[in-house]
Amino acid sequence: MQTWIDEQTRSKAAALAPVVRALAAGGPAVQVRAEPDSDSRPADLQLDDSACATSEEAIAALQAAWPEINRPGTVRIGGIGRFVLDEVASAKKAGRLGGRVCLVTGAAQGFGEGIARELAQAGGVLVIADLNLPLAQSVARSLNEQFGPGTALAVGVDVGSETSVAEMVTETVLTFGGIDLLVSNAGVLRAGGLEDMTLDTFEFVTRINYTAFFLVTKYGSRPMKLQARFDPSYAADIVQINSKSGLEGSNRNFAYAGGKFGGIGLVQSFAKELVTDRVKVNAICPGNYYEGPLWSDPEKGLFVQYLSAGKVPGAQSVDDVYRFYIDKVPMRRGCSPLDVTRAILYCVEQAYETGQAIPVTGGQNMLK
Ligand SMILES: NC(=O)c1ccc[n+]([C@@H]2O[C@H](COP(=O)([O-])OP(=O)(O)OC[C@H]3O[C@@H](n4cnc5c(N)ncnc54)[C@H](O)[C@@H]3O)[C@@H](O)[C@H]2O)c1
Numbered sequence: 070m071q072t073w074i075d076e077q078t079r080s081k082a083a084a085l086a087p088v089v090r091a092l093a094a095g096g097p098a099v100q101v102r103a104e105p106d107s108d109s110r111p112a113d114l115q116l117d118d119s120a121c122a123t124s125e126e127a128i129a130a131l132q133a134a135w136p137e138i139n140r141p142g143t144v145r146i147g148g149i150g151r152f153v154l155d156e157v158a159s160a161k162k163a164g165r166l167g168g169r170v171c172l173v174t175g176a177a178q179g180f181g182e183g184i185a186r187e188l189a190q191a192g193g194v195l196v197i198a199d200l201n202l203p204l205a206q207s208v209a210r211s212l213n214e215q216f217g218p219g220t221a222l223a224v225g226v227d228v229g230s231e232t233s234v235a236e237m238v239t240e241t242v243l244t245f246g247g248i249d250l251l252v253s254n255a256g257v258l259r260a261g262g263l264e265d266m267t268l269d270t271f272e273f274v275t276r277i278n279y280t281a282f283f284l285v286t287k288y289g290s291r292p293m294k295l296q297a298r299f300d301p302s303y304a305a306d307i308v309q310i311n312s313k314s315g316l317e318g319s320n321r322n323f324a325y326a327g328g329k330f331g332g333i334g335l336v337q338s339f340a341k342e343l344v345t346d347r348v349k350v351n352a353i354c355p356g357n358y359y360e361g362p363l364w365s366d367p368e369k370g371l372f373v374q375y376l377s378a379g380k381v382p383g384a385q386s387v388d389d390v391y392r393f394y395i396d397k398v399p400m401r402r403g404c405s406p407l408d409v410t411r412a413i414l415y416c417v418e419q420a421y422e423t424g425q426a427i428p429v430t431g432g433q434n435m436l437k
Pocket residue numbers: 174175176177178179180181198199200201226227228229254255256257277310311312313354355356357358359361362363364
């Protein structure tokens with residue numbers, strides 16, 4: 070792998086890639102890969118480094134030169150980098166997502182993994198971003214095998230760390246040229262009543278479920294805003310995977326429910342701020358995914374935890390705990406990643422809605 074001259078040049082290249090993608094004006098079907106300017110191979114469009122000292126100067130030079138060129142294959146900006154434009158495969162172009170770059174946090178397992186698989190099926194190009202990098206790499210590998218090379222990239226991230234989130238966005242943009250759909254899914258659950266909950270645990274849950282949504286939106290919206298500025302037909306989406314616990318309080322689970330309620334306040338506020346940049350922001354509030362590892366892990370899943378803690382009166386087995394929860398759902402089943410992805414696709418395809426929190430709960434939560 071080639072190395073960048075320095076961090077500043079790399080971040081300049083990341084700031085320019087969405088502009089190159091926007092000027093190419095092919096919508097989500099065009100990707101832009103940025104590489105260090107390490108040799109003098111000719112390019113279809115070459116800009117001299119003297120005209121590109123800052124990102125803004127480089128943007129102005131790009132705009133001025135662009136009308137002369139009809140979607141070049143490679144743009145070289147001297148001293149910064151080479152930008153290689155690629156069309157996504159026709160099978161992706163034909164899908165509902167048409168090659169959109171979709172970044173899903175917490176995509177190594179559970180809802181995130183299932184959502185990433187459904188989005189790839191719908192013609193998306195995926196960034197599998199997770200704290201668990203080996204597991205994220207194995208999900209990305211299997212998507213590349215199933216849907217073709219270049220479908221998925223694995224990125225290690227701690228969504229609670231600002232530098233890590235910034236780096237996740239830079240890596241994504243240098244690889245694909247932008248982010249068209251950001252799914253903020255990574256989340257943690259630590260239940261406990263007032264007498265059990267420690268400040269450390271409360272702050273940990275709040276950091277990952279609430280503060281991290283601010284961080285991923287702050288950095289993830291930057292390439293979206295840039296692309297929208299230079300391509301009038303462009304629109305992007307941010308979707309937070311919230312919870313039914315973001316719509317109704319959860320007994321002895323207030324750290325989780327409080328962060329999720331707060332997430333809806335962020336969704337509504339970000340939606341108002343980003344509407345002028347043509348970035349929609351919505352939340353999906355799923356019911357419980359009983360087949361996923363959070364509930365069904367045989368050692369630390371919630372079913373075994375709730376059974377051993379005696380949380381469900383009279384329950385003798387995991388099946389009894391399962392029945393107790395399923396009885397609360399009018400449609401009498403748990404929520405699946407496909408159910409959630411259908412709501413995400415609604416958000417993407419619906420041009421006239423932002424700032425909403427959409428329940429996907431089989432009728433368990435109904436909006437007032
Ligand atoms: N499972 C459910 O029943 C349910 C119901 C409603 C809402 N949700 C929400 O769905 C989302 C996913 O939940 P899940 O059940 O699939 O969880 P999960 O525990 O199965 O998976 C979460 C993933 O996030 C990753 N992760 C955790 N902390 C991270 C961090 N700091 N940075 C990056 N990645 C991190 C984990 O490594 C894991 O791969 C969460 O936001 C959760 O609140 C889940």
